[in-house]
Amino acid sequence: MLRMWLRNGALSGSGERGVFYRTLSYMEMPRVRARPHGGRLNWNGLELPDKNVYFKDEDSLIYCADCRDILPLLRDKSIDLVMASPPYDDLRTYGGYSLDILGMPRLLLPIMLDGACCVWIVGDQVINGSETGSSFRQALAFLDSGFSLHDTMIYAKDAFRFPESGRYLQQFEYMFVFSNGKPKTFNPINQKHKNNYVKGKYMAQRQRDGTLVGKVYSSSNDFQLGNIWFYDVGYMKSSKIDYVFEHPAIFPELLADDHINSWSNPNDLILDPFLGSGTTAYCAKKLGRKCIGIEIEEKYCEIAKKRLSQSVMRLDV
Numbered sequence: 419m420l421r422m423w424l425r426n427g428a429l430s431g432s433g434e435r436g437v438f439y440r441t442l443s444y445m446e447m448p449r450v451r452a453r454p455h456g457g458r459l460n461w462n463g464l465e466l467p468d469k470n471v472y473f474k475d476e477d478s479l480i481y482c483a484d485c486r487d488i489l490p491l492l493r494d495k496s497i498d499l500v501m502a503s504p505p506y507d508d509l510r511t512y513g514g515y516s517l518d519i520l521g522m523p524r525l526l527l528p529i530m531l532d533g534a535c536c537v538w539i540v541g542d543q544v545i546n547g548s549e550t551g552s553s554f555r556q557a558l559a560f561l562d563s564g565f566s567l568h569d570t571m572i573y574a575k576d577a578f579r580f581p582e583s584g585r586y587l588q589q590f591e592y593m594f595v596f597s598n599g600k601p602k603t604f605n606p607i608n609q610k611h612k613n614n615y616v617k618g619k620y621m622a623q624r625q626r627d628g629t630l631v632g633k634v635y636s637s638s639n640d641f642q643l644g645n646i647w648f649y650d651v652g653y654m655k656s657s658k659i660d661y662v663f664e665h666p667a668i669f670p671e672l673l674a675d676d677h678i679n680s681w682s683n684p685n686d687l688i689l690d691p692f693l694g695s696g697t698t699a700y701c702a703k704k705l706g707r708k709c710i711g712i713e714i715e716e717k718y719c720e721i722a723k724k725r726l727s728q729s730v731m732r733l734d735v
């Protein structure tokens with residue numbers, strides 16, 4: 419069987435010795451679900467692998483491992499929300515690990531419940547004068563793997579990276595919201611900490627006959643947030659915990675809060691396969707959700723563990 423798959427490559431054909439084989443890329447490999455093996459632990463009623471567990475409490479479970487080793491061992495259709503900011507374009511090197519990110523959607527889809535969403539936060543590097551387009555490639559890989567692209571959202575920052583001459587300052591990253599079918603949960607945010615809410619604004623909608631019908635949105639029932647979200651980022655802004663900034667690329671706790679609130683409900687199970695400093699798990703705990711996090715670098719697992727071990731003020735859920 420494996421030989422048949424291998425034969426399918428671009429180099430296959432008749433040669434002196436019959437058939438040439440080439441190595442399939444990670445993306446092309448047929449998905450083989452790993453059978454649960456080794457030790458298992460029971461956590462919140464779930465049978466999970468017990469290898470590489472770095473931290474465990476009632477709300478959070480952290481694996482110190484390559485997520486590609488752990489994800490196939492998770493139970494099918496068990497995750498309510500994936501929240502991830504992958505390492506992109508080798509922008510920052512994390513212990514020299516390399517990762518074929520385009521293979522990730524095929525690892526994630528089977529373990530997600532029907533209607534579960536995956537928030538994927540990513541930007542591009544500029545290489546040889548051109549943006550890499552990695553974000554788009556990743557979005558297309560999710561679509562090709564069977565996800566829907568539910569919403570392309572923007573994470574706009576009050577700080578810039580890579581000041582360069584000849585182009586405007588890079589001020590945002592994408593927040594792709596992929597879904598496994600129609601999203602099962604949407605709790606629209608009803609707060610005014612963003613500056614793009616529409617209350618008090620005139621909104622017009624074009625009708626089928628071409629006319630415009632509009633109204634001024636005045637009641638709080640009309641409140642609806644747009645999909646460009648603005649956050650203050652940087653030291654003691656993304657988080658009020660100083661040691662988390664030992665990680666070079668955290669996303670703001672407020673951003674994690676907003677997505678967790680939007681796409682999950684209390685007691686839901688959230689997964690972050692690139693946990694970093696533990697922002698997703700920390701915010702999940704605060705908001706009454708459970709979280710499985712996977713992080714390859716031990717020093718970042720340690721930050722996440724420390725963060726989760728300190729008392730978290732639970733918000734009313």
Ligand SMILES: C[S@@+](CC[C@H](N)C(=O)[O-])C[C@H]1O[C@@H](n2cnc3c(N)ncnc32)[C@H](O)[C@@H]1O
Nearest residue numbers: 484485505512667668669692694695697713714
């Ligand atoms: C952009 S950071 C995530 C930061 C996180 N959202 C936070 O707020 O702290 C990406 C993380 O993925 C980790 N990582 C890279 N390759 C990995 C892999 N194959 N499996 C698990 N974690 C990985 C890196 O060490 C890094 O900490």
